[in-house]
Amino acid sequence: MHPPLTARCSPARPPATIPRTGKGSSGLGLGYGTVAVDPDVIPYGTKLYITSTDGKFVYGYAVATDTGIAVQKGQILVDLFYETYAESVINGAIQVNVYVVD
Numbered sequence: 001m002h003p004p005l006t007a008r009c010s011p012a013r014p015p016a017t018i019p020r021t022g023k024g025s026s027g028l029g030l031g032y033g034t035v036a037v038d039p040d041v042i043p044y045g046t047k048l049y050i051t052s053t054d055g056k057f058v059y060g061y062a063v064a065t066d067t068g069i070a071v072q073k074g075q076i077l078v079d080l081f082y083e084t085y086a087e088s089v090i091n092g093a094i095q096v097n098v099y100v101v102d
Contacts (some may be wrong), residue, residue, distance in 0.1 A: 024066025033061060036068035036079035047101040052079065052094050061101070 019078050026044035035048065042048070042064050050059040061078055068079040078098055082088040 012051075013020040026063035026065045028063065029067065030066060030081060032081060034065040034081045034085045035062045036066040036071050036081075038071050038077065039064070039067060040075075041077065042098070042100070048078075049099040049101055050078065050096050052096050054095075057091060057094060057096075059096070 022030055022038070023045075024034065026039070028034070028044065035050070037044075037046075043083045045065050048062045048064060050062055051057065059074070063081070064078075066079075066081075068076075070076045071079055076093075080088075080091075083089070
């Protein structure tokens with residue numbers, strides 16, 4: 001693993017606005033275990049391991065598959081995909097370490 005990148009993750013939009021299936025801007029799928037990134041920083045298809053900087057939260061392994069609005073605006077480095085809106089609200093905007101897995 002490479003040294004971690006620190007990022008802020010944001011809660012998802014309300015359920016009516018999030019796609020439940022489909023493909024991200026990379027053409028790869030969306031679902032739990034996928035994240036939105038800036039592909040100039042983290043290329044699409046990159047395997048990642050994500051945990052909070054304080055160690056209390058572990059998202060686990062993920063694949064970079066999409067680019068979100070907050071990522072495009074430079075507000076965050078990664079945006080985690082959750083299965084439910086409630087999960088994203090519970091976890092909120094947190095500081096995470098993003099490890100690139102070889």
